[in-house]
Amino acid sequence: MHRPRLGGKLLTSWNPTTSKADFVVSKDGSGTHKTINDAVAAVARIGNNRRPRVIIYVKEGVYNEKVDIDKNLKNIMLVGDGMDKTIVTGNRNVPDGSTTYGSATFGVSGDGFWARDVTFVNTAGPHKHQAVALRVSSDHSVFYRCSIKGYQDSLFLHSLRQFYRDCHIHGTVDYIIGDASAVLQNCDIFVKRPMDHQSNMVTAQGRDDPNENTGISIMESRVRPAPDFDSVKHLFKSYLGRPWKKYSRTVFMKTDLD
Template identity: 45%
Template sequence: MSQLEENQIIAFLRLFNSHNVKFMAIVILLLFILQCGGCQNISHPPNVIVAKNGSGNYNTIMAAVFASLNNSIAQYYIQIRQGIYEEYVQIDSWKTSIVFIGEGMDKTIILGNKSYGGGIGTYNIATVGVDGKGFMAQDIAFRNMAGAANFQAVALRASAEFTTFYRCQFDDFQDTIYTHYDKQFYRECIILGTIDFICGDATAIFQSCLIEIRKPLKGQYIAITAQ
């Protein structure tokens, strides 16, 4: 990251009011950690391992989430091994400081297909919904494969403060990432979609991310962001 980029990030963060000082400090610290010697992985030993083949502590991500402590200040590291996890993951507000560590955005994939076209409201269609403060994810793909014809189909809904995503992929058509609320940081992520695919009322920073527009259906328009 160049000095100019760093200065731009810091200048943007200074626009936050005084209640956001803690988030500002966390983001700057994260940027410092990531740029030292190139971007580094989260290397903390996992508390539990999720593996579809039975080689870990749990076969599903939600089982590992349920096993974590409630309202924890200490981070709880969940390693998610290679595989396609067809499940809906909900990080409730009392499940705080959870960290997901995958094996690569092309290897560890969380997959769902709920959609507005299927008769479900936008808030409840996310493949992964985050309400727990301090959530982090690295090297994971979040996908909603409902398809463009089903209107809104959220891959990630983030509604908690201090959420961070590093080297993650978000794949959908409409409303891919629902940055619903609070303060969020995304670095070196890939985001794919067609209509309003980064949407919501959160204060979110996207640094060194690839935003890729997919081909919409005939008659549909293209818009990257919406509030």
């Protein structure tokens, strides 16, 4: 399984005070755009004349938007002001008419997408069942110091090669799901309180062909109860995963279980 490099240190070294972004999103109007969607649309308008790596800096704030990075928008880097400071939020869910795929607050299809210091949230709640915070089908995508928060299907690892480093992932049922080739390294995986009749399932990997080079690898990470679950965790069953499809494949390696 290929693990993408962190972008020749661009992703880890970029600094909002000393580095230059192509587009700046700020709710107070101090940037080039007030919404993430407007900045993404501006990238699309540039067409083939855009730089090899386009940087969108999203300043601190709560952005209630449904964002989709189209497959034609490749090599975008999204940078925020910090985990739980730059927040993209939504509440779409299956019972209210979305598909699982379409419920994502933030969806990425363009290859080479990188994100850092951003929180992606779906606030639909456990009673709304499938409600995705982040859906990724971007090859060589990298998420660094990001937080993904939801309940069921929080992080949809839809397809292709993906890498997550120093991220926080929150949920209850099947909240790391999909059929990508995904590596999660040094991540904190938080188990939240489910509905009273539910059990927690951290992963649900969707490999349905024995020849597929897909799977979820979780390494040097931590699985632990979220604050809302810690005092009642003895009342529920929690599992590291379930086989969503026939050839499901998930590995936990050098990972602490609390």
